[in-house]
Structures are given as C-alpha cells and as structure tokens.
Amino acid sequence: MQDALTALTLGSTYVLLAVGLSMIYGILRIIHVAHAGVYTIGAYVGYLAWGQTGSVWVALVGGMAAGALSGWLIYALMYRRLLEAPRYVPLIASIGAFIVIQDLLSKPWLMGSDRLAMQTDPGLPTVGVLGATVSPEALYVLVVTAALLLALAVLFRRSDIGLQWRATASDRELAGASGVSVERAIASTFAVGSALAGAAGVTVAVYTESVFAFMGEVPSYKAFVIVVLGGLGAVLGPVVAAFVLAFAETLLIANAGFVLPRDAIAFLILVIVLIVRPQGLFGRARA
Amino acid sequence: MSTPSAVRLQRSRRSSRPPAIVTAAAALLALGLAACGGEDSGAGGGGTYKIGIFAPTTGFAASDGKSAVNSAKLAVEKVNAAGGVQGKELKLVVYDDASKPDQAATIAQKLVRQDNVDIAVSGSYSAQTRAAAPIFARSNKVMIAAYAVDPEITQVGEQIWRIGELASVQGKVAGKLALDNLKGKKVAILYVDNDFGTGLTKAFRDYVKQNGGQIVSDSKYPLEEKDFRTVLGGIKAKSPDVLYAPGYYNNAADIANQAAELGLKAQIVGVEGYDSPKLIDLAGKNAEGIIFTTELDRDSSNPAVKDFLSGYEKKTGVKADAVGAETYDAVLLAAEALKRAGGTDAKKLVEGLKEVKALEGSVTGITGFSPQRNGIREGLAQVVKGGDFHRYATFRDPSLITPP
Numbered sequence: 105m106q107d108a109l110t111a112l113t114l115g116s117t118y119v120l121l122a123v124g125l126s127m128i129y130g131i132l133r134i135i136h137v138a139h140a141g142v143y144t145i146g147a148y149v150g151y152l153a154w155g156q157t158g159s160v161w162v163a164l165v166g167g168m169a170a171g172a173l174s175g176w177l178i179y180a181l182m183y184r185r186l187l188e189a190p191r192y193v194p195l196i197a198s199i200g201a202f203i204v205i206q207d208l209l210s211k212p213w214l215m216g217s218d219r220l221a222m223q224t225d226p227g228l229p230t231v232g233v234l235g236a237t238v239s240p241e242a243l244y245v246l247v248v249t250a251a252l253l254l255a256l257a258v259l260f261r262r263s264d265i266g267l268q269w270r271a272t273a274s275d276r277e278l279a280g281a282s283g284v285s286v287e288r289a290i291a292s293t294f295a296v297g298s299a300l301a302g303a304a305g306v307t308v309a310v311y312t313e314s315v316f317a318f319m320g321e322v323p324s325y326k327a328f329v330i331v332v333l334g335g336l337g338a339v340l341g342p343v344v345a346a347f348v349l350a351f352a353e354t355l356l357i358a359n360a361g362f363v364l365p366r367d368a369i370a371f372l373i374l375v376i377v378l379i380v381r382p383q384g385l386f387g388r389a390r391a
Numbered sequence: 392m393s394t395p396s397a398v399r400l401q402r403s404r405r406s407s408r409p410p411a412i413v414t415a416a417a418a419l420l421a422l423g424l425a426a427c428g429g430e431d432s433g434a435g436g437g438g439t440y441k442i443g444i445f446a447p448t449t450g451f452a453a454s455d456g457k458s459a460v461n462s463a464k465l466a467v468e469k470v471n472a473a474g475g476v477q478g479k480e481l482k483l484v485v486y487d488d489a490s491k492p493d494q495a496a497t498i499a500q501k502l503v504r505q506d507n508v509d510i511a512v513s514g515s516y517s518a519q520t521r522a523a524a525p526i527f528a529r530s531n532k533v534m535i536a537a538y539a540v541d542p543e544i545t546q547v548g549e550q551i552w553r554i555g556e557l558a559s560v561q562g563k564v565a566g567k568l569a570l571d572n573l574k575g576k577k578v579a580i581l582y583v584d585n586d587f588g589t590g591l592t593k594a595f596r597d598y599v600k601q602n603g604g605q606i607v608s609d610s611k612y613p614l615e616e617k618d619f620r621t622v623l624g625g626i627k628a629k630s631p632d633v634l635y636a637p638g639y640y641n642n643a644a645d646i647a648n649q650a651a652e653l654g655l656k657a658q659i660v661g662v663e664g665y666d667s668p669k670l671i672d673l674a675g676k677n678a679e680g681i682i683f684t685t686e687l688d689r690d691s692s693n694p695a696v697k698d699f700l701s702g703y704e705k706k707t708g709v710k711a712d713a714v715g716a717e718t719y720d721a722v723l724l725a726a727e728a729l730k731r732a733g734g735t736d737a738k739k740l741v742e743g744l745k746e747v748k749a750l751e752g753s754v755t756g757i758t759g760f761s762p763q764r765n766g767i768r769e770g771l772a773q774v775v776k777g778g779d780f781h782r783y784a785t786f787r788d789p790s791l792i793t794p795p
Contacts (some may be wrong), residue, residue, distance in 0.1 A: 106653075110620045217453065219641060221673045223648075239652045300671045312617055314649050314673055322615075362584070365613040 106236035107358045108351075112240040115350030116249035117311060120304035121323055122330035122342040123256065124175075124297030129336055130273040131293045133191065137198040137302055138178055140324030141205030146171035147309040147319060148215055148303025151222050160226045160244055164306050165277055171302020172295040174205075178293040202324060210317035219316040222309050245307045252303055253343065259296070260339065269293055329370045333377055333384055341386035348385070349373060439482045440475075440735070442467070442725050443502035445523065446718070447490040454669070455714045459514030459537060460485055461707050462715035465699070466722035469752070476729045481722075484508055488519050495519035499526035508532070509735040510728060512721045514714075517541035517586060522553030524551045531737045533744070535725055536540050536657075537718040540587060542795070545764045549741050550763040554720045554755065556663070557794045558587065561684045562594025565635060565660055566768035568682065569595075570604050572772070572784050573634035579608040580628045581619070581646070583638035583664075591637040591662050607631050616642070619649050627655045639664040643681070645671035651677040658682065666713035671778055678725055678775045682783050685773050686755040687716040690782040699754045716754040720766075723752055765794035 125139045150167030154160060178201055186194045210217040226244040230237055238246070260266040271279035272289040280286040304323075309315045330349060334341025354367050364372075377385060444463050448458035464610055467481045475481060484506045488495040495515060502508045504525065511527055511534040513520040520539035527534040528548030536544050538555040545551045569575040578599055582588035588611065599606060607629040610622060623646070626634065634657040643665045650659065661683030671678045688696060699719060703711035727750060729735065731743025744764075750757040756768040770786030786792055 106624050107621055110618075110624070114618065172556060218669065219673060221644075221675065223675045227785040237654070241652075312645070314644075354621050358625065362612045362616065366616060368619070 105234045109238055109242070111351040111354035112347070113238075113245050113311065114354060115347035116245045117304065117308050118323075118326070118330055118350060119199045119343055119346035120249055120252060120307065121327045122334070122346050123253070123339060124300035124304075125327045126294050126331045126334065126336070126339060126342045127269070127297040129331060130338070131269065131276075131290055132183065132187075134183060135191075135195045135198065135325055135328070137195070138201040138205065139175075139298070139327065140320035141202040142171050142175045142178070142306075143301040143305040143323060144205060144209060144296045144315075144317065144320040145174045145305070147305030147315045148209060149302070150306035150309055151220065151315045154224060158225075160224050160306075160310055163224075163310075164248060164303060165303040167306035168289065168299040169302070171305070174298040175298020175301065176291060176295045178298075179291060202320070204315055206320065215315075215317060217317055219314050221314055223313050224310050226310065236383060241311050241313070245311050248303060248307050249316050252300060256296075256300070256339075265289070265292055290301050326367060326370055329374045333374060335384035335386040338384075338386055341384060345385055400708075411749070438478075439480045439511070440726075440729050441482050441484055441506065442722060443484045443486070443506055443507040443508035443511040444503070444514050444718075445486045445488045445495055445498045445511075445519070447516070448485075448487040448671075450489040450491075451662070452490045452516065454667075455516075456487065456514065457713040458712055459567075459718040462699075462703060462711070462719040463514060463722045465702055465706060466719045466726075468498065469698075469702075470723070470726045476726050477733065481726060488515050489514060490519065492518045492522035496522040496526060500522035503527065503530040503532055509742065510725045511522065511535070512718065512725060513537060513539060513657060514718045514721070515539065517544065518634055520544050524548075527551065533722040533725075533728060533737060533740045536682050537721040538714050540590065542590075542763075549764070550737060552724065552744055552760065552766075554717045554724065554757065554766045556684075556686055556768070557765055558590030559594045560770070560794050561662060562591040562596075562637075563598045563791050564772070565591070565662065566595045566598025566602065566604075567786060567788075568684065568772050569633045569635060569660055570599060570602050573633055573660070573682075575658070576605060576629075577607045577629070577631040577633075578604050579629060579631035579634045579657060580610070581608075581622060581634060581636045582604060582611050583614055583642055584611040585614055587662075587664065588637040592635070595635055595637075612638075612642070614639075614642075617645050619646050620653060623650055623653050623655055623783060626657070627653055631657045631659055633634055633658050635660045637662045637664065640667040640670040641673070643683075644668055644678070647674040647677040647681060648778075660684075662711050666773070666780070668710045669714065671775060671780075679778075680775060682774045684770055685713045687711065687713040687773075688756070688771055688782050688785075689773065689780045691756075693756075695752045696754050713755075720750065720753050720755050720757060720781050724750055727751070761794045763795050766795060 121143055130138045146167035149170035150163035153166030154163040182197050183194055209215045226240045227238040228243045268284045268289040271284050272286050276286055330342050330345045334345035349370055353366055446459040448460055467483050471480050486498040488498055502511055511532055513536040517539040521541055521544055522534045524544050525547045528550045533550045535555040540558050544552050546689055580592055582592040608626050641659055659681045662679055663685040665683040666685040682768055700711050728740045728743045732739035750761045757766045759765055759767045770792045772783040773780045774783035
C-alpha cells in the first residue's frame with residue numbers, strides 16, 4: 105500500500121509537466137525542450153516566494169505565474185518567429201533556450217549551482233491510509249495535481265478557450281478560417297501549459313525538499329517519454345501514461361531494487377510500447 | 392568523493408543534450424580555459440618551490456574542487472608565513488580538471504613539462520588522479536593524492552603518495568562502529584553504485600559478517616537517484632538497528648529526509664562523502680544523529696586543527712570539510728618532503744617522505760605512511776548534533792586502521 109501511494113505521488117510529479125508539454129506539442133507540433141526550463145524557473149520562483157512567505161500555496165501561485173510568463177515569452181520571442189521554418193529549427197532553438205535558462209540560473213550571481221534546501225511545512229496533516237502514511241508534502245503534491253487536472257478538464261470541455269484550443273490543435277488553418285483567433289489560442293496554450301510546468305516545478309521542489317539549477321535535466325526528456333507513451337498531442341493519454349510509468353518504476357524497484365536506473369526503466373517501457381503500439385498507448389494511428 | 396547533485400547533473404547533461412557540437416564546443420572551451428588557467432609563479436625556481444595542483448573547480452564537483460584549492464592556498468600561506476621551506480617561498484600552480492580524466496592527464500603533462508613544478512598535489516577524485524599518477528611517476532615527479540580513494544593510485548610508483556583514508560580502512564572502522572559502539576545486531580546496507588560505495592561496502596560487509604552481525608538487507612542505488620522511499624520501505628520492514636549508507640551528502644540528505652518521512656528508526660551510519668555542511672543544510676533536523684566516518688575532527692583540541700577550521704571559515708565564509716583538510720595536509724606533506732630533501736631531487740624527496748612519521752601541523756592526524764604509501768591515522772566518526780558536526784568516537788586498533 106505504501107508503494108502504491110509512493111507511485112501515485114511520483115506519477116503526480118510527472119503528470120503536470122507532461123500534460124503541459126503535450127498541449128503545446130498538440131497545438132504547435134514543436135518539440136518544446138525548453139518546457140523543462142520553464143519548470144525549473146517555476147521551481148525557483150516558488151522557492152523564493154516560499155522563502156519570503158513560508159507558504160507553499162504562495163509558492164505555487166508564484167511558480168505558476170512565473171511559468172506562464174516565461175513560457176509565453178519563449179513563444180512570443182522565439183517560436184512565433186520560427187513557425188514557418190523547418191521543424192528542426194525550433195527544436196534547436198528550444199534546446200538552446202533550455203541550456204541558457206539552466207546556465208543563467210546556475211550562475212553564482214543568480215541562484216548558484218548548489219542544491220538549495222527547501223524544507224517546507226505545507227500545513228497539511230499526515231494521513232493514514234490502510235496502514236500506510238501520506239506525508240504532508242506528498243499530500244500537497246496529490247492535492248495540487250488533482251485540483252489542477254480538474255481545472256484543466258473543465259477549461260478544456262466547458263470553456264470557449266478550450267474549444268479554440270481543440271480546434272486549433274486539430275487544424276490550425278481551418279480553425280483560423282472559422283473565426284478562431286489562432287494567435288490567441290496558441291499564446292494561451294503556452295501560458296496555461298507553462299503554468300502547469302511551473303506548478304510541477306514547485307510540487308517537485310516541495311516533495312524533494314530542494315531546488316537546483318539542473319533539476320530539469322531528467323524531466324526534460326522523461327516528460328517526452330510520457331507524452332510519446334500517451335500518444336503525442338493528446339491530453340488524457342499523458343495523464344494515464346504518467347501514472348503507468350510511476351507504478352511500473354515503483355513496482356520494479358520494490359521487488360528487484362535498483363536493477364537499473366529509474367530513468368532507464370522509462371526508456372525501456374517506451375521502446376516496448378513503440379514496438380507494440382507505435383501510436384502510443386492512447387494515440388490514434390494516423391492515416 | 393564527489394558532490395552528488397552535481398554528479399547527477401553531469402550525467403543527465405550528457406544524456407539530455409543531443410547535439411554533439413555542444414559537447415565538443417564545451418570540451419574545446421574547457422581545454423582553452425585549462426590552457427590559460429595556470430597561475431604561474433613566474434619566478435621559475437630561484438627563491439621559490441613550485442607546487443602544482445589540479446582540482447575540479449568547475450563542473451559538477453566544483454564545490455569539492457574549490458574546497459581543495461582554498462585549503463591548499465591556506466596551507467601555502469601558513470608555510471610561507473613561517474618562513475617558507477628553508478627560506479624559499481611556496482608557490483601554487485593551480486589547474487582546473489573539471490572532473491575529466493583526459494583533462495587531468497593533459498594537466499599532468501603540462502605541470503611536468505611546461506610549468507616544471509617541483510612536486511604535485513591531486514585535489515581531485517579517483518578517476519582524474521588515476522589518469523595523472525602514471526604521468527608523474529614516469530616523469531619521476533612526486534605526486535601526493537589528497538582524497539582520492541582508489542587503492543591502485545599509489546601502486547604505479549614510489550613517487551605517488553596519499554593522504555586520504557582507503558575505502559578498505561574506512562569500511563572496517565564503520566563495521567566496528569556499527570557492531571560495538573552502536574551495539575547493532577541487525578544491519579541494513581544501502582550504497583551508491585560506484586567505486587567509492589562498492590569499496591566501502593565490501594570492507595564493511597566483510598567485517599560485519601566476520602564479527603557476528605546479521606545483514607538483513609543489502610542493496611545499491613544509482614548515483615543520480617533521488618527517491619529512496621520504496622527501498623527504505625523495504626528496509627523498514629526488516630527493522631534493522633543500523634543502516635549503513637555509503638554515498639555523498641546529497642544522497643545522504645535525501646535518505647535522511649525520506650527515512651524520517653517513513654518513520655524508519657535505524658541509526659544511519661555514513662561515510663566521508665557525508666562530510667559537508669551541505670548535508671545539514673539540506674536535511675535540517677533530519678540530519679540530527681547521523682554518524683559517519685571521516686578524517687576531520689571538529690572537536691579536536693589540536694591547535695593545528697583549530698587553526699585550520701577557523702582559518703578556512705575566515706578565508707571563505709563557509710565551514711571547512713574533510714576534502715579541504717586532506718588537501719591541506721597534502722600541501723603540508725609536500726613542504727615536508729622538500730624540507731627533508733633539501734631540494735627538488737625526486738629520489739631525495741621520496742627518501743624524505745619515507746621518513747615522515749607524525750606530520751607536523753597535520754589536520755587529519757597523519758602518524759605515518761604504510762608500505763604502499765598510504766597515510767595512517769586514527770579512525771574517526773563524527774555525529775550531527777545541534778546542527779553541527781561533533782566527535783562521536785575514535786578508533787586506535789592497528790588491525791582496523793592500518794592501510795596496506
């Protein structure tokens with residue numbers, strides 16, 4: 105039971121990042137590596153906000169705002185100028201942006217390359233579930249993830265902007281011809297997807313009790329594994345894939361120890377899925 | 392030793408940065424930096440002795456590298472303030488190896504041929520030190536390794552010496568600590584999967600088995616791992632008295648935080664990789680009570696140690712660690728060798744080193760050297776208490792603490 109809860113929390117730390125990434129891929133078809141940079145910025149702003157106020161909730165709001173802003177800036181300053189370029193151009197730009205974000209953050213005059221401690225008090229209880237316990241930090245991760253996923257689902261299904269996102273993602277030109285403000289749909293997708301990345305950064309910081317400038321390294325590619333597993337561009341797919349991956353990792357480690365590094369497990373699963381089901385677990389095969 | 396956050400960083404960097412050109416450019420840049428990184432004394436002998444040192448002052452191990460270089464500078468200042476070695480001043484020639492073995496080899500060539508240093512100090516990890524040692528030995532230059540643990544380093548020639556404590560010694564001391572001092576019956580092991588963790592664990596495991604301890608769990612983890620909850624849950628189910636967890640301060644902080652979260656009661660026993668103020672910073676109150684084997688005794692009444700601790704903090708604004716203490720001693724030993732040799736002749740330097748018993752002013756308490764040129768000292772365990780490191784126990788039994 106404890107392992108199941110650990111896996112659930114771990115999956116939650118994956119899911120917010122992956123969903124935002126998948127939304128952005130869905131609308132722009134860009135391999136947005138710098139998404140992990142947005143995540144790191146979110147974590148650091150959350151860290152600073154927590155340092156000022158001691159509140160993980162203020163940290164969350166700060167991290168999400170910083171995420172939305174930096175994600176939107178990356179779009180407005182970079183991708184928007186590259187929309188007509190071959191697809192490797194925005195990819196390289198994205199890798200460059202990610203490296204710049206990390207290296208700037210790690211400068212001694214900014215945040216430094218040391219891992220910084222963030223031992224928070226989320227103000228939540230320790231909950232017992234069937235003999236297992238959920239720590240306050242884990243509960244924070246679970247609550248934040250559930251609330252944000254719910255809000256996203258409502259936004260997608262019940263709001264005009266959600267409709268415009270879906271329309272633009274399915275066919276940008278047709279959506280534009282039908283009166284959808286494509287520009288607004290793309291920019292807002294970036295803002296919302298990046299706010300989720302910022303939230304992911306803050307929840308991971310709380311859960312791992314620290315931030316550091318290169319915390320986005322592993323997530324930068326692991327989020328892609330989840331997005332590809334879930335079916336590129338889908339939104340529900342990555343949610344399920346994130347939890348599938350977290351449970352698979354936890355089960356393997358619980359029963360066999362660290363027979364191979366955690367991130368290798370992710371890629372192993374990816375390879376197997378791509379062989380058996382090239383369109384991902386939930387993607388539709390393209391004609 | 393190494394700094395885990397950063398190691399993780401380097402590893403993941405490698406795997407997540409596809410364009411080879413970035414790596415190539417970084418390598419070129421780093422080489423360029425190394426090429427102009429030497430702080431040459433310029434005096435070319437005359438009134439000075441030149442000590443070459445390489446350490447990772449950039450890259451993932453930068454905090455250890457800086458600690459090593461700052462401590463080396465402190466030692467040089469100390470020797471020079473006392474009149475130098477027979478009236479000659481010591482000068483440091485510093486290079487950054489960025490934790491890359493090939494770079495360390497290039498630096499070793501440069502220190503020998505270009506800078507023509509009189510003696511060299513490694514302020515770097517095992518892989519870099521292992522790459523550099525044969526070059527110094529072949530060129531008949533003395534090199535003193537500060538804290539690299541690989542036993543093979545000193546075996547390439549009689550020019551190569553070591554201050555640090557071998558894994559085989561430190562693991563045994565931890566075994567004694569676990570069974571006798573802590574009265575552990577059931578012991579769990581969770582170690583970092585590299586030379587450092589494996590070497591320590593082997594010595595610890597052998598000692599515990601031979602002395603009647605019961606090992607109830609024995610597993611390893613990858614260096615970059617951050618989430619130990621699942622394995623710690625498994626260990627908790629076996630209810631061990633002691634958890635021996637060789638690794639670095641970053642791993643240790645995660646293990647301590649998550650063990651507290653899960654309510655694991657076992658006494659955590661660590662290793663010299665824990666010896667950094669960052670451990671207490673990252674784990675806070677969860678670090679309290681952790682005991683680890685190391686070489687720097689914060690409660691020592693020895694004036695040399697007190698001087699080093701206060702001098703380092705004054706110079707850098709942060710507290711000293713074991714890596715720094717070992718590098719400080721390496722420079723002192725270099726000065727001692729020059730003094731005994733009365734010059735820079737390699738043969739005389741080696742003869743001089745063979746005669747060193749208790750190293751004067753030593754911060755890690757060197758009392759002599761073994762046949763394989765490894766430093767001998769009392770075993771030491773420190774405990775985290777009140778947000779600081781304090782002495783927990785010392786070990787004098789020669790069968791425990793004598794290196795090969």
